Amino acid sequence: MTRLKTLSQPAHNHWLQQLSALPRDARDTLFLLAVIAWILLPQIQQMPWWTSAFAAGLLLWRARLALTGAALPSRWVLAGALALAIGATWATHKTIVGRDAGVTLVIMLLALKTLELRARRDAMVVFFLGFFVLLSNFFYSQSLPIAFAMVLGLMGLLTALVNAHMTAGKPPLMQALRTAGWLALWGAPVMVALFLFFPRMAPLWGVPSDDMAGRSGLSENMRVGEVASLAMDDSVALRIRFDTPGEKEPPGNTLYFRGPVLSQFDGRNWQTDTMAEAMTAPQLRVRGEPIRYQMLIEPSKRRWLTLLDAVQTEPQTPPGASIGRTRMTSSLQWLSWRPITDVLRVDAQSYLDFSYGPLRATPELQRYLQLPLGSNPRTQALGEQLRAQLGADADTGTLIAAALQRLKTGGYTYTLEPGVVDSVHTADDFWFDSKQGFCEHIASAFAVLMRGMGVPARIVTGYQGGDRNSVDNYWTVRNSDAHAWTEVWIAGQGWSRVDPTGAVSPGRVGQFQRLSAPRGALASAMGNFVDNGTLEKLRAVWEAVNGRWNQWVINYTQSRQLNLLQNLGFESPSWTDLLRLLAGSLSALALLWLVWARFTRPQRDGWSQLMHTAQQRLQRAGIQSSASDSARSLARSVQTQWSANSPLAATLSDWLLDMERLRYAAPSKSDETALKTLRQRWHTIKRQSWPTTPKN
Template sequence: MNWTREQRDTGFLLAVVTTAVGPHLWRIPLWASALTLVLLAWRGWLAWRERPLPSRWWLLGIAIAAAACAKLTHGVLVGRVSGLTLVCILLALKLLEMHARRDAFVVFFLGFFLVLTQFLHSQSLWVAGWTLFSVWGLLTALVLAQMPLGQPSLRVAAREAARTTALGLPLMVALFLLFPRIGPLWGVPGQSGSTGLSETMSFGDVSTLALDERVALRVRALDGALPPPSQFDLRGPVLTDFDGQEWRPSAVPLIPQDALLLEGGVLRYELLLEPLRMTVLPVLEHSPGQPGETWALDGVTLRRTADLVWMAPRPLGETLRVPAVAVPTSGVRMGPLTEHVSLRAARALPANRNPRLRAWAQDLRAQTSGDLAFVQAVLGHIRQAPFSYTLNPGVYGEFSPHGIDEFWFDRRQGFCEHYASAFVVALRSAGIPARVVTGYQGRDALLQDGWAVVRNSHAHAWAEFWLPGQGWQRADPTAAVAPERVERGLALESPVGLFRGAVDAVNPTLWAAARQLAERLDLRWQQWVLGYKRDQQFQLLERLGFEKPDWNSLGQVVAITLGLGMALGLAWQAVLARRRDTWPRRLERVHAWLTRQGWSVPPHQAPLRWAQQVQHQDAPAPVVQALLALEDWRYGPQAEPPRGWRRRWREARRWRAWWRSLVAKP
């Protein structure tokens, strides 16, 4: 099919705009995504059928209706999500009123803006690749818009866009390396995290994460060795309040004086976290710090809570690199060590919920002596009863509010959150303070460049119970029914999908190898790009010869770099000017030679006119033929500017040969 230039350029621009809009379509409301796609399809159909663009009154009506729907949906028109919704729709509408190049420029700039806003949600490696591809496409469309005549090739425009981008890369790298890092460079406040646990827990929450094999965080020991998988626990939210369906952190935390007592050696390590959905920083048990203390971390101030977790004022929605310290569990006692008012919330249970388990626990308490004996009896019951560990236990509490009773007495199938919840309810029914702790347990067996990989599938829930004189003690009821989950840090394998099944049928190790390669690349990206901050800048200055780098030395390097960049830019412009002036200088030289020979020709005319005039002035035939050859070389159908050093070198040789033919008189 023979496409007109209008059809080809419009189709290409629609493809580029769709690429730029695509990642945002799942973030905006469904009606806005559908409207955007319909408008893009409408513009493509008009270009294909060579139909006129719609009236601006139609477009104005659609824009007003879209703004009204955005107002009803989001409540405001000025905001991140509402603004993104309107920009996507307005970009599609602008394509339907492109009557001039200035309209096309508006489309380009809106496209660049949408590409930039993707970094508000993610700064991963795939986003960087998608950005590079989208910018290349937009620049190619921009080059086409600057070539209004004829039908220039897409390949030529894409090559010119790539060349322009390559010329800007040195400046981009220099700005990346030297631009002062004042606060977090890449992080953007807001709930942008998409990985990991939340700060509440209901039946099914952790099992859903267990099907997610994405990386949640990485851990690397700075001195010593990391704990084995059976002791590799990252403490996350501590959940005390229970309404019968959902666990939440304590609403009114009360801090005992003896909250945390530490003994023994420490492990220094480093965390590399993916964006999280919660405000709690998961760290290896146990982290030093008394309740009320603060921790300044990369522009975020964390506060130590009464539950001994580090909490930020907002969700940790950016990639973080955290140096931390852990104390072995054997050297830790968590208070209070004596009865304290803060234990009331850890004994509370909602009224009229799960009566069978409460009665069972009270009967068992009457048969045992002491709190620890009761705890051991509950764990023994889990080992002996026909409980099973599964990701698909079904829905509990669907037809009654007694979901834990259904799990404990009826189906007895569940994941770690089922066992932890039932265990805590049983202990509270016996009057023993208990609470649920969520986090990550275990890690990948193989290290990646010294980093231990912790995935969402390692998400885990366990319990803590309180004993007088000993404080809070850890208990993992999941280990009673599935010891391999805890002892070796293993997670249940998620079901294999159709695509992965086909890959495994060809090569069983290919999927794991490809995933490991992708994660290694992502690790490099996070270390070298997302993790490049102020300390790395000063280390770079040390390599450049600065003994004690500071902001002044960084400013000096920036000034020198900008000066060198300006000098190189001016030199490059001079080189380009010489290239552009090649033919005018050649024609001036030819005109000067003709004048010296006594032939009168106007300097502003072309070689063809010179040949005609010197022929009337009895010039030799070789001179006339040389001028005609120069006319064909300069303005003939095969004339094109030389690109590349090889073609320029051949061009210079051709010029020297032509000049010899001109000045060599018969």
């Protein structure tokens, strides 16, 4: 029966019993190792693979030593491991300074230092290295999940630090956690004051990114078939909120966010013609009223700002932003001086009714008629055939309409998995063979056909459409909204947008009917328990919260600080006003803490107060005592130093003995009455004439 009862106990209870039975040093060490592993976990995707493997091996080794009670490794072993870590860091980063190399070394030092946990001094070093590694996570990401994870790591380190100062016995970790929680709670107002009023003096405030490699997304080069892979990525690319939400917002089918413009074509790849953009001017012409909006652009490690077509004036970015100044190219693309490595807030205004480019034919337009020699012969022949059917005097609008009509009636389909065409005749494959493709297949084939008919054409990549978040009224544009369309040159109008995907799949542009990737196993399992509507609502709430985090925390810049000061009544705020307000806030918090400490400090009970008063009076009379002396010992001192026959000595000794009896008597309802009587007797005693005993 006992055996069956033991087997029926849950496994986790068995592990808890084993952990509680460990010595305190082993328990505390395992807890600290778990906290270190938690703060190192987000670094896995940033650090070299060997760093994570090496750190994990060292932590597991230290955990085994704690469980078995074995001796720690010698200093020679640690020295060899340190040399190996430094050598691997140098071989990986070609340096031991800088962000990535420095963080790698600190992680290695933290993991190695756990193997030297012999005294409290070693634990203090581990704690402070842990705090530094915790902060280093924000070098790579300041997202809300990382912030939440680091708050948990902070509480773990504070708990371990408080626990290390509890030297007596084996205090429970929950007791240390409560103390750490109160410390963090008391430090929170100071943290908020520093966040709000400590001057942001760029570029010292930010940490520049060493890694300028672009992330997956839009590119200056497009191989036909590659944009379809972005539909697999459902992450947020940008969020936009219009200043006039509701019915005055622009229609969704007009939301084209311009990215790289591609004009050079080799039969398979399209790429940007930087020389052509440098030789010509934008010649932008706008009509109507602009649409004002605020945009949050996610880090792309690229230089282009995917703004809503078309922006005439320079967009406003936070003062001191790491991207530097912005400029517009001849193709209406806005570029920053440096890549976007952090969430960027942009205030801009766009004109949906616009035209740009030369109104008359110029020699520069010949660049947009070029096709590789011998490439896509069937498409070029189709262009010549359509041109001949429509007549030599047919205008560009007629040619465009004929090509779009062929797309509508030719049996072409819009698909997410057309594949990457290996042949250099990508347009021929679309028009005559596969007759299916994603947006870049259709736009590329359309542009080649236009050029075959003698019409200048090029590809524009970016995003189209988006989803309106009902929680915070932001439009969310995802990487899955990546799109490619065509621009053709029309005499008297300039460059005009033509989206041939709308001819094949009108719902893609008009009703945002996106092609979605096949659901994974986890998504399918979630769908069995939670309906899609609930999942969409949860995602909308999460994106709204994450957007607020990016807007009010990540993008709390110097300009927002000065705006806050203006709201507080400062007419011309400056950084000196911030410093004065910061000093005043910290002083006010310190004063409030002192007042709170004064009124919440432990108060003596009535007996202790009366006894303390008697001790002070006796000390002035020359009878010394300490707080640890009992009333009986104090009575003995009175009888010893004063004459035993003195009436005051006898009265005072009796009073002290009565005080002791009251202190150690069983509690009763008459205690208050007895204490009141003793207080009255004391007032009578202290009014008598007291002798003075010389001090030794």
